[in-house]
Amino acid sequence: MALALLAGLSVCSQLAMAATPQEILAASDAIRNPDFPFGLTNTLVEYRKGKETDASTLAIYSKADPKGGQFRSLVRYLAPARDANKLILFNGKDMWFFDPSSKASIRLSPQQRLLGQASNGDVVTVNFAKDYQAVSASEEDTQDGERQNRRSIKLELNAANDSASYHRIVMWVDQSSMRPIKSRFYSESGKLLKTAYYRRYQAVFGAERPTETVIIDGLEPDWVTIMRYSDWVKREVPETWLQRDYLPRFKPE
Template sequence: MKLLFVMSLLLSSASFAAVDAQALLVASDAIRNPDKSFGLNSTLIEYRKGKESDRNTLAIYSRPDNGRFRNLIRFVAPIRDAGKLLLKDGNDLWFYDPASKASVRISPQQRLLGQAANGDVLTVNLALDYRAVLSGEEEIQDGERKKRACYKLTLKAVSPDVTYHGIELWIDSSSKQPVKSLFYTESGRLLKTAYFRHYQTLLGAERPSETVIIDGLDPTWVTVIKNSDYAWRDVPESWLQRDYLPRFKPE
């Protein structure tokens, strides 16, 4: 019996050691992100102590570029923000306000609504910006209160231009679906917790249609990102140029 127990531990350790953390992160990215140009609508809803306090709606256009994505984000609602734009071109993030007709460089860490930062609505392949280490295997409760057997990854940023310095990410061990993330500052302070939920068939794959973000200090401060209207679409090169922003008109 003791021999069988030892053999079981050895097999389990060997199986764990064989898991490629970076490959897991790549697989998780592929579930979150289509591999061709696409568009979608995203509604961000902020809740304080269970009551809605604010919301906005964005139209997002994404185009792959050597493994990364270039993004144009158009503010749709509320009316006070309609027509404002965010452009991600390489590591540069620009905000354009049609009222002033000026575009200014901003940070992906800057808050967009509630607990959602600018970087949270951009299409991003984490495997290009972070190095993953396998930290363990855990059974956790997902965003729909179901138990999921997961691999836990610890991600460290390889560039200062990313939204978060460090991330802990739980990935379903069978489906490779992202389940939960913790986001940290450079000093190690917890900023927020995110759950990826409501998986649906979107552009040929099962992808999360909602992200629930919970403040790291105040769990009653919650932001829900609801994605809808996914569609393959051409995203013209001209849309992704800073100089073009004043002339941009949605089709």
């Protein structure tokens, strides 16, 4: 049995390394994201030096653009009460914030912080393979979000278009399963902005997917933001929901 297991792992490793870096990146995207329209709840909690300092709960509705394959998303605030029913629309290169009290929509940058170290671009569903070019892949041991050593494939990603939220990303994926382990996000100047760990894999839509992302600030490691995903549901996302002009008329179900 042990020999069979080792042989199986060897085959997985050989298959992974035979794939191109871009194919490995796309495989990790498929683990994080379903390939059909869906909804979920994203609960964000910010910690400073181990103490909770802020929290938000968001309802997210996402579906892939049939032309480019990148996800488009509508985000609705559920909590705190002061932000309830505010909206964020992410459609291609455009991101808009809508406040129902003022009826005004304001253009946002995906890099702007939404809460803690989670940016606007972090809370929406993203296929990295659509916005980044994986320029290299190498085998490397790394620690996961539970501080366990994992044999991984290290991917170097460069922004491939203006839609990319970050200039450069280094990502580690499990060598045998292609599950994403962690990512480091860098600015154009080479500054480490933050590190994200993908954790708590659970069966969702017939596949093991991460249900928690831990984001650690690049300069202040005691500044941590945790995003937890729950209430996954396969659902239709009407095309009208993804249009800026429709935001004032949007009514939650």
